[in-house]
Amino acid sequence: MDPQACNEACLVCMGLILVLSIFIGFEVIFKVPSRLHTPLMSGSNAISGITLVGAVLAAGSAGGTISLILGTLAVVFATVNVVGGYVVTDRMLRMFQKKPGRRQG
Amino acid sequence: MNCILLINGTYIVAAVFFIYGLKLLTSPETARRGNLVSAVGMFLAVAVTLLNNEIIDFKWLLTGIAIGGVIGALFARLVKMTQMPEMVALFNGFGGIASLLVGWGAYHVMPLAGIFELTTVFLAVLIGGVTFAGSLVAWGKLSEIIPGRPVLFRGQTLLNGTLIVAVLIGGSVFLSNPAGGYPVFLGIMLLSLVLGVLVVIPIGGADMPVVISLLNSYSGIAACAAGLAISNNILIVSGALVGASGIILTKVMCKAMNRSLYNVLFGGFGAVAKGSEADVDGEVKPISVQDTYFLLEAASAVAFVPGYGMAVSQAQHVLKELGDILEGRGIEVSYAIHPVAGRMPGHMNVLLAEADVPYEKLIEMEEINRRIANIDVCVIIGANDIVNPAAREDATSSIYGMPIIEADRSKTAIVLKRSMAPGFAGIDNRLFYKENTRMLFGDAKEMLGGIIAEFKGG
Numbered sequence: 001m002d003p004q005a006c007n008e009a010c011l012v013c014m015g016l017i018l019v020l021s022i023f024i025g026f027e028v029i030f031k032v033p034s035r036l037h038t039p040l041m042s043g044s045n046a047i048s049g050i051t052l053v054g055a056v057l058a059a060g061s062a063g064g065t066i067s068l069i070l071g072t073l074a075v076v077f078a079t080v081n082v083v084g085g086y087v088v089t090d091r092m093l094r095m096f097q098k099k100p101g102r103r104q105g
Numbered sequence: 106m107n108c109i110l111l112i113n114g115t116y117i118v119a120a121v122f123f124i125y126g127l128k129l130l131t132s133p134e135t136a137r138r139g140n141l142v143s144a145v146g147m148f149l150a151v152a153v154t155l156l157n158n159e160i161i162d163f164k165w166l167l168t169g170i171a172i173g174g175v176i177g178a179l180f181a182r183l184v185k186m187t188q189m190p191e192m193v194a195l196f197n198g199f200g201g202i203a204s205l206l207v208g209w210g211a212y213h214v215m216p217l218a219g220i221f222e223l224t225t226v227f228l229a230v231l232i233g234g235v236t237f238a239g240s241l242v243a244w245g246k247l248s249e250i251i252p253g254r255p256v257l258f259r260g261q262t263l264l265n266g267t268l269i270v271a272v273l274i275g276g277s278v279f280l281s282n283p284a285g286g287y288p289v290f291l292g293i294m295l296l297s298l299v300l301g302v303l304v305v306i307p308i309g310g311a312d313m314p315v316v317i318s319l320l321n322s323y324s325g326i327a328a329c330a331a332g333l334a335i336s337n338n339i340l341i342v343s344g345a346l347v348g349a350s351g352i353i354l355t356k357v358m359c360k361a362m363n364r365s366l367y368n369v370l371f372g373g374f375g376a377v378a379k380g381s382e383a384d385v386d387g388e389v390k391p392i393s394v395q396d397t398y399f400l401l402e403a404a405s406a407v408a409f410v411p412g413y414g415m416a417v418s419q420a421q422h423v424l425k426e427l428g429d430i431l432e433g434r435g436i437e438v439s440y441a442i443h444p445v446a447g448r449m450p451g452h453m454n455v456l457l458a459e460a461d462v463p464y465e466k467l468i469e470m471e472e473i474n475r476r477i478a479n480i481d482v483c484v485i486i487g488a489n490d491i492v493n494p495a496a497r498e499d500a501t502s503s504i505y506g507m508p509i510i511e512a513d514r515s516k517t518a519i520v521l522k523r524s525m526a527p528g529f530a531g532i533d534n535r536l537f538y539k540e541n542t543r544m545l546f547g548d549a550k551e552m553l554g555g556i557i558a559e560f561k562g563g
Contacts, residue, residue, distance in 0.1 A: 011221060014333060014341060021342045024124055025349025031131045034444055035464055037354060037451030040130055041321050042193050043140050044350040047123055048324040049196075050147065050343035051203040053154045054331050058210035059169060060160030067210045068162070072169045074206035079173025080180070081199040082151075086144040087181035088192060093137035095186075095458040 039092045046085025052078035108156055115153040116339040122146025123343055127350070133464060150339050186459045187416045190317065190448040191247035194240050197320045201236025204229050204327035205294070211334045216284055222334055223283050227276050229330035230290070231297045236323040238301025243316055246305075247448055253310035265303055272296050304370065310413075311490055313448040315358045315369045322351020354450050361444035361470075363496075363506040389525065392543035394552060397519055398559035400543075404481035406437040408473060410510050411453045412446050414487010414522065420549040421460040424486060427553050428462065430560050440466050441473040441483075441510050443491040474511050483515035485536075486549050487522065493534045518542045521549045 032040045055078045059071030123146045129139025151170075160166070184192045208229030215222070245251040275293045279286040308316050325347025332340025359366050392400075401407060409428065415421060428438045440462060446453045454467060477483070485492055492512040495502040512518045513536050520537060522544060536542055545552050 010336065014336065014338070017338055018329065018333075018341050018345055021120075021345035022349050025127075025346040026353065028124060028127045028131075028346075029350045029353050032127075033131065034357070034469065035442075035451060035454040035467060036130060036133060036136055037357075038189065038193075038449055038455045039136060039140070039451070040127075040350060041318065041354060041450060042189075042196070043130060043143060044127070044347045045193060045196050045200065045321055045324065047143060047147070047343050048200040048321075048328050048347040049203070050150065050340055051200060051207055051328045051331055052147075053150055054207040054211075054328075054335050054337055054340055055169075055203055056151060056154050056166050057157060057159060057335065057337075058207055058214075059166035060155075060157075060162055061214075062161055063210070063214040067213045068165060070206045070210040070213065072165045074203045074210065075166050075169030076173040076176075077199040077206070078203035079170050080177040081196050081203065082147055083174045083177030084181040084192075085177075085196050086140060086147070087178055088184065088189070088196075089140045090137065090144075091181065092186075092189070092455055092458070093133075093140055095455070095461075096133045096464065097137050 036096070039089050039096070042085055042092065043089040046082055046089060049078050049081035049085060052082055108158060112153050112156060113338065115149055116342075119146040119150035119339055120342045122149070123346060127346065185419075186456060187419055188248070189455060190313065190452065191244045193449060194244040194247055194317055194320065197317070197324045198237045198240030198244065200324035201233045201240060201320075201327050203233075204324070204331040205233030205237060205297075207331040208233060208334055209290075209294070211331075212283075212290060216287070218283075220280060222336075223280055225330050225333035227279060227293065229327055229334050230294050231272060231276070232323055232330055233327040234294055234297025235301040235304065236320055236327055238298040239305040239316075239323070240301075240320050242302050242305040243313065243320060246308075246310065247313060255309040256306045261303070261307060265300070268296060268300050268303065272300065308369065310448065311445070312362075312369050314445050314450050314452070315355055315362070315366070317449045318351050318354035318358055319366075320351075322348050322355060325349075325351055358445055358450055361508060362504075363508060387538035387540065389537050390543050392519065392545050394545070394555040395559060397543075397545055397552075398556050400482050400517060400519065401431065401436075401484075401556065402434070402560070404431075404436055406439075406480050406482075407431055408439045408441050408468075408477070408480045408483045408512075408515065410441045410443070410446075410483060410485045410488050410492060410512055411457070412443075412486065412488025412491060413448060413452075414489075414549055416447055416452065416456055417487060418549040420486060420553055421456040421462075423550055423553040423557065425457070425460040425462050427557050427560075428466075430557060438466065439468045439473065441470065442467050443470050443488070443510050446488060446491055470508060470510055474514075477511050477514050478516075480515040481517065483512040483518045485512055485518060485520045485522075486553075489522075489534055492518075492536055494539070495533075495535050498535065512536060513539050513542070516541065519545055521545050521547070521552050523548065 055074035126139040126143030129135040208226045212226045246253045279289045325344045329344025494513045496504045496507040496509045
């Protein structure tokens with residue numbers, strides 16, 4: 001396969017992944033009840049911190065000082081997003097979870 | 106080569122974890138586990154990325170992770186539940202700026218990449234920039250660093266339109282000459298930040314649930330664009346999931362306000378609506394704490410309608426205490442939740458969950474409206490526009506058509522409020538002038554505490 005054809009195949013593949021992910025997202029999230037909308041938002045917000053993967057690649061590869069600075073800044077921001085997002089969501093969901101336990105006990 | 110296979114295989118596992126985690130979020134019992142599953146997915150994705158042999162310098166990236174991790178954990182632990190909206194807004198912004206920086210980095214390393222990569226770089230920078238600047242403005246408005254009211258000026262729509270055209274022209278100039286396009290690229294970045302500010306600044310406090318949802322969606326789309334720019338599948342999948350989630354929430358919020366997204370973004374809600382003030386009949390009838398106690402004591406069904414005011418005065422715990430006292434006396438107590446009460450989707454649910462109110466007591470708007478005529482006392486705690494009957498009665502009102510909790514149809518409505526100041530929509534509330542409405546002026550927490558004292562004393 002010549003490089004051009006490979007590149008096109010990759011694009012089609014990424015497009016397919018994108019479209020299917022959107023559909024799965026809609027399917028799963030439509031079922032989240034409104035009382036859990038805040039944790040849904042902060043939880044999915046933490047997932048959007050996945051940019052961290054891109055940031056790690058940018059900060060670690062040899063691309064000169066500027067891209068090192070850009071990458072490291074991106075890593076800091078994305079990590080705040082990821083760690084903060086998951087911890088805060090957990091704090092919230094712990095409160096939601098308490099009630100059934102107390103009712104039984 | 107094996108390493109690449111391992112990395113991409115783990116990305117698939119991480120994607121499954123994310124989707125399964127979101128699926129577990131559909132029920133309060135499993136939601137916490139779902140969040141944990143999702144976090145494990147994130148950990149796997151990031152950890153396996155470190156194996157990539159393109160990474161030759163670990164020093165800075167590990168320092169970055171350490172700094173970000175400490176800041177994130179501190180933020181998340183120290184924030185009060187009432188500050189959750191601004192926290193979510195701020196985190197959204199951080200996701201946005203990270204995507205912008207990743208896009209910028211990708212362009213810096215490969216300025217001569219193909220047209221597809223450069224288009225996605227352009228999108229990552231544009232959407233990331235708008236998300237970042239917009240989120241910061243939303244954060245400022247929510248934490249009241251800047252005024253929560255809509256900021257409007259003449260020619261605003263024209264200016265926004267011009268900026269969008271400028272960004273698009275800049276984008277095509279950039280794509281046609283990427284090598285010499287660094288100044289254009291930086292210009293686009295600057296414009297995207299300005300655009301982010303201008304898009305959020307005209308939006309009022311009551312519309313914040315829509316804005317936060319939309320920015321949440323943008324942060325996902327930005328991550329998705331960054332993923333396309335650097336050909337990374339896990340970014341594409343996760344970004345698309347978050348984008349879809351944000352769009353659904355945005356749609357739910359818009360529906361709950363009976364407004365189109367266009368209207369929220371460009372309507373400048375609340376700054377213009379003063380027309381119907383004059384034709385409100387009746388007078389405001391204040392009530393004392395003691396009389397409120399008598400009313401509640403004689404009731405057999407009571408509904409609490411919380412709003413943003415409850416969050417401000419942190420009255421959720423005393424409210425729950427009062428609810429327990431009433432229930433102890435055999436009074437039926439429910440908590441009526443409007444979908445856009447507060448400043449973010451599900452805001453009231455979080456606060457009441459913090460106060461340990463069992464979630465089966467939280468009644469959604471449609472259901473409470475069906476039986477509201479049988480409610481003896483409807484206590485409105487710091488809510489305003491979501492109980493304003495103008496939404497039903499006044500076709501000229503800016504909130505006309507918005508579904509409300511019809512507290513005016515209950516036997517008696519008691520409104521706990523600091524003063525007669527209008528709500529964030531900036532319009533007068535007809536409920537306050539109704540025959541069966543009583544106003545209990547003061548801080549919600551103090552007033553509820555006073556009622557509790559009456560119960561304990563009597």
